[in-house]
Amino acid sequence: MIITDTCYGVIPLRRKNGDQEQQQEWEILVIQHLKGEHWAFPKGHPEPNETALESAKRELHEETGLVIDTLLVEQPLTEHYNFENKRGDTINKSVHYFLAQVSGTLVLQAEEVKDSRWVPINDAHTLLTFDAAKNLLKSAIDALHQHSINDKMLDSFHANKHLIIDSHSHIHEDVDNLEFADIKLPLHCTWLMGTTVDDWTRVNRYGDRLGTRTIRCFGVHPWFVHLVHPPKELLDTNPEQDPTKMVSDTYPTVINTAWPDQLRQQLTQYPNAMVGEIGVDRVTKCRATGKNEQAEQWIVFDQLIKIAVEFNRLVSLHCVQLHGKLLDYFIALPIDQMPRKIALHTFSGKPSTVDSFAKMKTKGNRFYFGISFINLSSSKVYKMIKSIPDDRLLLESDQNTPLEAESSILDVVMAICKAKEWTVEQTITITRQNAIEFQA
Known part of the structure; x- marks a missing residue:
């Protein structure tokens, strides 16, 4: 055989x-x-x-x-x-x-x-x-x-990596390697994206340990909206119609209806915290129903935007295959109800969509565009990166462990160098300054 x-x-x-x-x-x-x-x-x-x-x-x-x-x-x-x-x-x-x-x-x-x-x-x-x-x-x-990899580029990366601001990360999810992040992660600052109420605890654990080397971010990711705003069909499985519980044969879940007040508490406690990761996603399916529950995503997203405006906070936003609707949402939003700045995380739209956001009347200067290793799987990534205004480009690892954050950032830096025809030092310096301006 x-x-x-x-x-x-x-x-x-x-x-x-x-x-x-x-x-x-x-x-x-x-x-x-x-x-x-x-x-x-x-x-x-x-x-x-x-x-x-x-x-x-x-x-x-x-x-x-x-x-x-x-x-x-x-x-x-x-x-x-x-x-x-x-x-x-x-x-x-x-x-x-x-x-x-x-x-x-x-x-x-x-x-x-x-x-x-x-x-x-x-x-x-x-x-x-x-x-x-x-x-x-x-x-x-x-x-x-x-x-x-070109030796000089790699040497330049290692000489300048201590200046890097990682504008979107989930390294706090790796609770076993907090010490590695504290001692060995060389980046200047990492923005930690909370995706659920429970995840906010992990954000704070890393934030407490790493101090000024992190920015805490608290949000509800569209993948987990059902934990705070379940689809009606799941509530219907609960014979008692208890709004705090969702009972399903395959996916029992307790619903957190107090999350808006809990978010306000976090934002009050941490004055420089952002609201993120939040957003809308046309592809992902609710684990409990097997369906893409967009209606609930938009309801929670709108609530999160309102809270960000209430506290005058920055926003990190996830969007998959809904850029047209997202554009319509922000175009229709009154200027006094707009977050002061929005980072479009792992931006996957077309170059024309970059223009639509960046040149939006009276609001375009509030949008920034993040690039992570996830973008690099697309053959069109260099054209898209090139279309992003130089002063709106952000560097992201989007990693869920500190063990791989640096290598992911390196891959993204090399891609930006190729697309923008920048040196490694230019790429790190420009994206760092953009991140500082984003926070201003």
Whole structure:
């Protein structure tokens, strides 16, 4: 029998002291697997619903304790080989490796890894056991030579990253890595976006720890509107018609009807806090009904806008495939009922939509446009970034863990550099100044 087997892994690299122009500056981590005692790279099988990259990151961290800082090549390198198992089956194995610069403290997984060594990349072939791994190493060296991030740009990023303002983040959701965010996250300031009433507690936990390095933001995300304003069909499942409870066979939920007053309390306690993340979404479906409940989203969104105006607060706004309706909403809104400024998070509209917001009569100067790693999956992202006024562009990580915030910001910085034809230093300086002006 022929069995196909697929794994994912990482070829871990770090910088070595020396001439930045030389390939020899790279050191590569090779591990000795406990099973078979062969020398190779960290890898393993994916877990259910994991993407290739998610699987590779997890295996790297489990086997070595390291994390990816930067993907040096977007597409993985593939190693193919065949072998026969004890039952006589032919295993046709493919291992897809991501070439990445890593960081962290090396902690080997005792159940899987016997030993490890950091070696110069051009010497690693003497340590690797199998020809397939040696061929993979050659491909990695070639890929580094042809596709690696421009060294000067990367150096400039690291020299200036302490100035970066991350204008949209969810790193507070990772409650286990608060200490990492406090000690190792190098960014100047991170805006923490609360998405539910319960999430506001996590925002405050990070805010208390990181102090002036954060801006607290409190909102109700459109994905979670049903927690504060459930669709009627869910209330109908409650035989007692109790407005504080929603009972469903598959998704029981207690409704928080006190959220507006709780939001006002947070905004009163934190005078520089923003209202966010809020918005409207045409794609997401309410988990409890399986439907896109837009009517309830707009009701809650309108309430949140009113509270933002009441407290004269800034707004971070999520919008998916409803930019036309959102434009109509703000055009119709009287000027005295407009928030003083609005950041359109991970903006996904067309260049013409950028113009429609940015040039809105008497209100256009209140709109800013955030770019995150989510935007980078679109082939049209560079055209869209180019259309954003230089003084309205914001930098976002949109990450839910501090472990990946810096690498996400780096990817976005590189995309903006390409679209705007700016240097890394210009990109960081301009987006920083825009974030400061947004808060003014």
